[in-house]
Structures are given as structure tokens and as C-alpha cells.
Amino acid sequence: MKEALSEAYNGIENRHGGPFGTVIVKDGKIVGKGHNKVLLKRDPTCHGEMEAIRDACKNLDTFDLSGCELYTTAEPCPMCLGAILWANIKKVYFGCTQKDTAEIGFRDEQFYDYLHGKADILTLSECERAECLKLFSDYSEKNIQRY
Helix, strand or coil, X not given: CHHHHHHHHHHHHCCCCCCCEEEEEECCEEEEXXXXXXXXXCCCCCCHHHHHHHHHHHHHCCXXXXXXXXXXXXXXXXXXXXXXXHCCCCEEEEEECHHHHHHCCCCHHHHHHHHCCCCCCCCCCCCCHHHHXXXXXXXXXXXXXXX
């Protein structure tokens, strides 16, 4: 966690984004690091966890981080949780809670509320399903690696 805190301090001192730092560890060795770079990159997906996952995947030359553990300064938001699950990371350690994050002005709570059907902040509508099903069928016919 000390390395995750160091990443977070690096980010806030350089005004890259919020106080969110992350490291990914495999077999006791740090294989990926990241801190929030939303302001630096002008990209809302550049959370500390996302940056660390990208770094670990690059360093390990894989999209599968099975066997890795993630340490982060705050409880991951829904986007980062999704990325953690897609990366096959099974153990996450976090410092601050969702409530702590809200108290310093971050809005993760509305996304959790949306996922639990308590907030109406997004409209999802099916569109051109037949054409998209054909795409899926064409893909399924090919021998392409799944993840």
C-alpha cells in the first residue's frame, strides 16, 4: 500500500488528478503502477486502477492478470471494478471507502446508485439488433481467441 500511496502523492503533486494510486503485485513483486491521470490526459477513464492495469498488462505482455493482487488508495469505482474483473484479478486491497471518497467531492455514489436501480442518470436503448447479431454471428464463425 505504501507504493500505492506514493503513486497517489506523485499524481496530486503533479496535478494529474485525484488522490488515487494503485499498484499490482504478482508473486510479491510490483508488476504495474498507476495513479489518477484524468486531468493530465483529459480522459475520464484514466483512474489509478486503470492505469496500473494497463501498465501491468504491458509489463507482463498479457491481458490476463490472473494471480495478481491490486492495492489501491480508495475503494474502486464501478468502472475500475469492471476492469479488475475483466483482468481476472481476484484480490483487491483498498484504503479509503466509497463514503470517504464522496466526502472529498468525488461522485462515485451516483454510479453505484444507477447500478442498483436507484438513479436515472443514463438511458440505454436497443438499436439495430439484427445487424449487430449478424456481426456477432460473423465473429463466432471465425477462429479468434476469446478472452
